[in-house]
Amino acid sequence: NAGVTQTPKFRVLKTGQSMTLLCAQDMNHEYMYWYRQDPGMGLRLIHYSVGEGTTAKGEVPDGYNVSRLKKQNFLLGLESAAPSQTSVYFCASTLQDRGGYGYTFGSGTRLTVV
Amino acid sequence: AQTVTQSQPEMSVQEAETVTLSCTYDTSESDYYLFWYKQPPSRQMILVIRQEAYKQQNATENRFSVNFQKAAKSFSLKISDSQLGDAAMYFCAYRRYNNNDMRFGAGTRLTVKP
Numbered sequence: 001n002a003g004v005t006q007t008p009k010f011r012v013l014k015t016g017q018s019m020t021l022l023c024a025q026d027m028n029h030e031y032m033y034w035y036r037q038d039p040g041m042g043l044r045l046i047h048y049s050v051g052e053g054t055t056a057k058g059e060v061p062d063g064y065n066v067s068r069l070k071k072q073n074f075l076l077g078l079e080s081a082a083p084s085q086t087s088v089y090f091c092a093s094t095l096q097d098r099g100g101y102g103y104t105f106g107s108g109t110r111l112t113v114v
Numbered sequence: 115a116q117t118v119t120q121s122q123p124e125m126s127v128q129e130a131e132t133v134t135l136s137c138t139y140d141t142s143e144s145d146y147y148l149f150w151y152k153q154p155p156s157r158q159m160i161l162v163i164r165q166e167a168y169k170q171q172n173a174t175e176n177r178f179s180v181n182f183q184k185a186a187k188s189f190s191l192k193i194s195d196s197q198l199g200d201a202a203m204y205f206c207a208y209r210r211y212n213n214n215d216m217r218f219g220a221g222t223r224l225t226v227k228p
Contacts, residue, residue, distance in 0.1 A: 004188055031214060042118070042205055042218035049216060058215060090159065103216065105159035 006091050006106035010060050013081045013113045021076040021109050023091030031094045032074040033103065034056075034066060036087040043090060049074055081113045119210050120219035126147070126167070127196045128227050134181075135222050136190045137206030139172045144168075145211035148182065149187045153203040165189065167211075194223075 004025045035043040045058030047066040065077045092103035127133035150162040165173045181190045206219040
């Protein structure tokens with residue numbers, strides 16, 4: 001009964017370092033998303049995927065890359081971290097884009113870039 | 115682009131009382147979905163209620179109900195018989211039919227006073 005699992009839950013990076021956030025879902029969902037949450041700004045879409053092997057840019061994609069090599073996993077990469085990327089990152093998934101399905105969210109990753 | 119506005123950064127309610135959270139959105143579409151998500155201190159995003167734009171009847175889930183005014187592009191959430199466990203950030207969200215980009219408002223922090 002895991003749903004959407006994000007790892008790690010917390011991370012501190014130095015400016016210029018790289019890292020990968022992992023999102024895994026066990027619900028056989030086709031669609032997966034990466035959001036960032038900043039105070040006073042709600043959640044903003046970074047990248048998303050509509051199926052294995054596909055990715056697309058969202059509202060704030062700069063500085064991030066993603067990959068979806070397996071249907072159940074969606075990776076978010078930061079190649080050269082910047083303090084502006086300090087945020088809480090959420091992964092979400094949904095079955096399909098029709099029918100008004102809500103998203104299932106992971107518990108988030110708090111990333112601090114110093 | 116669709117935008118979602120939550121004009122109340124903070125709200126408070128007495129336990130057992132009723133509170134209404136406001137949300138307005140901007141869209142030129144006729145088919146879309148609206149959602150309210152709850153984010154307690156645990157950070158987990160929880161779907162509270164959803165509304166299909168083509169339905170005139172307001173959605174209800176136990177103590178949670180919405181007032182959907184399509185012409186006014188308004189989607190407020192009413193919480194009846196407020197409980198201490200309702201204390202959280204609440205996010206209003208919009209998703210266009212057949213679209214992969216769910217847009218969120220900035221959130222309303224709800225405090226429940228015993």
